[in-house]
Amino acid sequence: MQLLQTRAELLRWRQAEPAPLHFVPTMGALHAGHAALVHRATQTASTGAGLPRVLVSVFVNPLQFGPGEDFNRYPRNLESDAALAASAGAAALFAPEPAELFPGGEAELTRLVPPDSLQRGLCGRQRPGHFNGVATVVARLLGLVRPQRLLLGEKDWQQLVILRRLVADLGLPVQVWGCGTVREADGLALSSRNRYLSPEQRAQAVALPRALARAREQAWGRPSANLEALSAEVAAELGQAGLVVDYVEAVDPHSLQPCPGLGRPVLLAAAAHCGPSRLIDHVFLMSRQPIVAIDGPAGAGKSTVTRAFAERLGLVYLDTGAMYRAVTWLVRQRGVDPGDATAVAPLLENLDLRLSTAAAGGQQVRINGQDVTEAIRSPEVTAQVSAVAAHGCVREALTRQQRVMGERGGLVAEGRDIGTAVFPDAELKVFLTATVAERARRRAKDLEQRGFPVPEHAELEAQIASRDHQDASRTVAPLTQAADAVELITDGLGIVAVVEQLVQLFRERVPEDAWPEPQA
Structure with a gap:
């Protein structure tokens, strides 16, 4: 696997072979969830083409961190990340410094602002400007990488919806594929920030997926299920477990707007603080199979x-x-x-x-x-x-x-x-x-x-x-x-x-x- 750190190196690598290119953007601190994305990217050929080359990027994006967030202490270990990406099947790892992506500095960078309707709820309410930073850097990476397919984890659902909208609105020639959330054996969604947790906090964190799973079971087969009541039950259960709740919201999975009922799948999403980590997770409430x-x-x-x-x-x-x-x-x-x-x-x-x-x-x-x-x-x-x-x-x-x-x-x-x-x-x-x-x-x-x-x-x-x-x-x-x-x-x-x-x-x-x- 090749390590690329400049735009020039990326350009030479990209032009070296005509094979389709699939892209997995990350902030590093790679884990089994990222490995699953890379493995999926290696397995799925673009329509009418052969097997792809897979590029993974590692860039801790300063534009998506707000004041007081964990930008400075976010885990960074390029050697470990490169080893995991290679073992999962990546052909190259692109790990640029900020100056490579922002040659004129952050102040001179053209920035993208996704629709307010997709940002005002869920994590967007708690982290103003976060998704502007995500959209700006991902668009920049897509312009440099020019892949046929972009693979993103469904765990960060709001981010996935916003980036799908970005690609559609800008008419970018790339397919966006979401891949299912990868979890620990006890249900906790894999996250780079899980490594902040002490053993006691790690045991406490599992309350989040368990509360959401119970809500999903309660909604199954009940088109008239009370979504507001289910959300309140999840929030109460998280509070009882000692987690500090940011939000529990039931929304349409695509518009991210509040849902009046359970006619079609509903996203029940939650964010809560557990010690030094902010955990996010979700389930899809359904009254029947699709x-x-x-x-x-x-x-x-x-x-x-x-x-x-x-x-x-x-x-x-x-x-x-x-x-x-x-x-x-x-x-x-x-x-x-x-x-x-x-x-x-x-x-x-x-x-x-x-x-x-x-x-x-x-x-x-x-x-x-x-x-x-x-x-x-x-x-x-x-x-x-x-x-x-x-x-x-x-x-x-x-x-x-x-x-x-x-x-x-x-x-x-x-x-x-x-x-x-x-x-x-x-x-x-x-x-x-x-x-x-x-x-x-x-x-x-x-x-x-x-x-x-x-x-x-x-x-x-x-x-x-x-x-x-x-x-x-x-x-x-x-x-x-x-x-x-x-x-x-x-x-x-x-x-x-x-x-x-x-x-x-x-x-x-x-x-x-x-x-x-x-x-x-």
Whole structure:
């Protein structure tokens, strides 16, 4: 691992290789939490590129320390930091002196001021100017390093939100990835300042994660939980443990504004003094597990990427399209006119429709005891599913089933109206689409692989365009993009690239601290 201490050395190192660059900025005093960030940075390749080089910076930033804070005694040990960064997989460590970052001195430095709405609460209230200093130095480092990806710990949640906003507002070409909080065995979040604690204070400090964990348990499954009362209980428990409370606040995780209720995940954050250390920690209060709704037109690749995305995040895959195809198969099998709602309705009585994971790992679809997994993908079913799905009785019956499946959450569902009609309160909504030409190409490939005749490309395009019109113009739950859905156009993107984009969108809304990624 190379040690870089000047801007010139950094520039030469950065230009030496074309590999993607991932960046982990720190103030030193590195511990296992920093090592986890570096290790994550080495493992995740940027979309369409090879494995990255990882750069760690160590800079005790004077701009983010206020009067009377611990700037002078903040732990500094570059040799130890370099050893830990190297063992975690970093390719280089950038450890500049202040004069390298502020060549004209602090007085001549252009400074950044994040929005007041993100600073006025939580730590910003207790440490005025702190996040201005953080934003200014991180922006300076990003300008020098120019990474493809910036990795930050979720432990400093307010800082993560502010730096995401900085990157978005300045249009910087970098992806911001948050990584889950790393804790000691007893739950205390790792922090460089934990080394200030005596053994007695260290035992006392664990009251913070324990009080927050109890609040999370009390909120689970209770959408009407009283957030003000939960916050007060945490503050009282910390006081009883001898900690001096700065704040305990329940806020929206993204706007950092007070939350009226627990409809979606809520950040319950706290700061308290324990001896010489100021401890911060948080939990995410949730009344159910997260839900992802992926809508879009036929042939956009929703089923393939949704299945892979669900497996990656440990979510249950709910293939609503397969449910509608299964009903369409039943309509055809019974010889019923697919356009006659009155004739279709009786087939829905006592309908036994089940989705399960097959022994080989794929999804199995059974209707009234019969395995129809392959049969529902035939061109004949595809041609008629739109007409069957348009019936109010069909949509009502299947939507009711889907909502029951989603009561506990923990799933990703794809279809035509998941975000608008079935799960309007989903944490993430995506409108996954592609051009008609691209979808026709994919449809031809799928038919060929399944052994079905492949029509001319122009005919496939006409079929898909007609299907789009039917789905978008139907009376009941027409295909439309939800107002709060993110449009993701998949032309030219492989499955891995689309899944990576979905994961990034998910993590912007559901942190690892709220929904950890399954261990490989």
